[in-house]
Amino acid sequence: METLTIIVNEQFVNERIDKMLSTYYEDWSRTQVQGWIKDGLVLVNNQKVKGNYKCQLHDEIIVSIPEPEILDVKPEKMDLDIYYEDQDVLVVNKPRGMVVHPAPGHMYGTLVNGLMAHCQDLSGINGVLRPGIVHRIDKDTSGLLMVAKNDKAHESLVQQLVNKTVTRKYLAIVHGVIPHDVGTIDAPIGRDPKDRQKMTVTDVNSKEAITHFRVLERFDHYTFIECKLETGRTHQIRVHMKYIGYPLAGDPKYGPKKTLPIEGQALHAGVLGFIHPRTGEYMEFEAPLPPEFENILNLLKNKR
Template sequence: MDIIELQVSEEHKHERIDKFLSTYNDEWSRSQVQLWIKDGSVKVNDKEIKTNYKCQLADKIVVSIPEPEPLDVIAEDMDLDIYYEDQDVLVVNKPKGMVVHPAPGHLSGTLVNGLMAHCQDLSGINGVLRPGIVHRIDKDTSGLLMVAKNDMAHESLVAQLVEKSVTRRYKAIVHGSIPHDHGTINAPIGRDKVDRQSMTVTNVSSKDAVTHFHVIERFENFTFVECQLETGRTHQIRVHMKYIGYPLVGDPKYGPKKTLPINGQALHAGVLGFEHPRTKEYLEFEAPLPDEFEQVLDQIKNNR
């Protein structure tokens, strides 16, 4: 059982506790937090509280996260696009449309199901639903992911992510013609107050987020860009590009409804580089754009 201790700051005074905790961690949904509160896994100043409790300045909150219920994640044979593999790490090119890890009610067809059939030795740090998973990309984003095959590798790769030493470069097509050749978006990201399933740029219950970008090719109504992550917040590139007025083509959550014929956002994690946990050698991999992405790019070029 993981135990998280927090103290309420002036910023969150009088905020409902379920809202406060769901914004503390991107992966804690408000409904999940409410269940923890109801079963006594959340205490404020050593006392159990109700879901509508309003936080007070300097409140000491202790969250005892229950162990996930054991679930049978079935190994499924898949034709995985493996770019690199040794005894410690694996690099895989995830196709668009594939979910990275299972969740209750969605236990098959994920990358983890395929990884479990491909190799039995995956890090157990992230539990039964996310074996070996160090970082993830959205379902409709394609591209490279690093996977840890043991706990030593997992801890090393996570440390590199924290230190911002991992190279992560994405290709994207955005609406609008960006006039400048490159730029940096430094804007904190947190959950949207109205739509809890969406992220937004906000100073409330947010985390620092930095995205660098440069223009690869400019068109009349679109721009082909490469984005490099300095941080890795949920939906970061999608939120940041919308924030500066250039939402991703095909993005069903953050983009315009009228867009080019593509299923989901035009975003591809094309370059991934990191220091090997054991040898300390820097490794870098590049995956080409998927066919659907190339087809949309060709359509834009042909319609100039």
């Protein structure tokens, strides 16, 4: 374990220690530093401190840098629902309950594990944990994802996302009866300062987020809608629908506790369209609602 010693100078007096260290060493993220502080790997004048400790002039900070975790993603044979595949791209229909890519502490059973067993040629732009992954959908959201099989294809697909030319349509069931047939939510999304595990509509450290929606069917206390993404922020549809007062049914993070008998949010990425990186041809794919989603719709229809 490598150890570094830092003496606080005038520049960092009264600076939080977690912010100071992540500024002093640009390769260290603030979250990483906070983890080291909690684990007792950061000492100030030979004493443990908290992340909000304010540095004082001539403080001696000793940082014990842990050995990096070796992350080795293993291929796992899975019965993937592949809609399209060629030498450049692959389109797969992800089931509800499957995580898209591995993360420390969750290295198995993800879509990436299955993709690695299915094909060896995945783009490496997103590193060892996310080979081929151009965009994500949440664990409990089902539906279509595009995967890049080489770096050139990856760059093309990412640029299409930036240019807002990728077609992404989702089907969702929300709480409440939406009175108008169509709508657009244009509200920036960023981290919720009260809960870092959530996103929220905010003007602070946020990014542009635009969701278009139309009503497909109304029920007694719910509405079945289609959402079209213009941007692709984390939890965008879930946050936007909550923001206008119609949170997704089953959403454990943004919705009411008592809801429909479904595990996780009722959200399905049903339509995906993009320009093929090599041929320049526009391609569009559509995946039907999974059975559990259809069952919920039938339940609502029968209750009317």
